[in-house]
Amino acid sequence: xxxxxxxxxxxxxxxxxxxxxxxxxxxxxxxxxxxxxxxxxxxxxxxxxxxxxxxxxxxxxxxxxxxxxxxxxxxxxxxxxxxxxxxxxxxxxxxxxxxxxxxxxxxxxxxxxxxxxxxxxxxxxxxxxxxxxxxxxxxxxxxxxxxxxxxxxxxxxxxxx
Numbered sequence: 157x158x159x160x161x162x163x164x165x166x167x168x169x170x171x172x173x174x175x176x177x178x179x180x181x182x183x184x185x186x187x188x189x190x191x192x193x194x195x196x197x198x199x200x201x202x203x204x205x206x207x208x209x210x211x212x213x214x215x216x217x218x219x220x221x222x223x224x225x226x227x228x229x230x231x232x233x234x235x236x237x238x239x240x241x242x243x244x245x246x247x248x249x250x251x252x253x254x255x256x257x258x259x260x261x262x263x264x265x266x267x268x269x270x271x272x273x274x275x276x277x278x279x280x281x282x283x284x285x286x287x288x289x290x291x292x293x294x295x296x297x298x299x300x301x302x303x304x305x306x307x308x309x310x311x312x313x314x315x316x317x
């Protein structure tokens with residue numbers, strides 16, 4: 157298996173994996189995520205690919221894309237509340253359902269960690285949806301830890317039941 161920066165020719169295969177992620181999100185939070193995978197979502201990947209501050213990384217074996225990540229180099233200036241921060245953000249991450257638990261995700265994570273080190277970042281960040289317990293277990297297994305949490309308090313008709 158080879159982990160590398162994506163070529164434009166890889167993007168249709170990456171979009172197939174992105175559709176798997178979208179379907180998972182739709183199943184997990186149908187009140188938030190829209191079903192289907194329209195052209196706007198497919199085209200977004202090309203905008204990420206063309207953005208100099210972003211990267212698309214793929215894991216490939218025998219010509220098949222088994223996993224991918226989209227990365228964003230983030231700079232947050234100092235504020236009265238926080239120091240300046242530079243970090244590498246993992247915006248999207250997926251391993252093909254057929255390739256899970258075979259080292260693909262760990263190889264992608266190692267590659268991402270090396271990118272962050274080579275660019276002088278002290279951390280890699282990502283966010284995930286709480287319903288995706290398999291992803292949480294994976295991220296924790298490769299060394300991620302929770303440092304911030306988003307919470308919700310539903311309000312509306314469902315509260316009255």
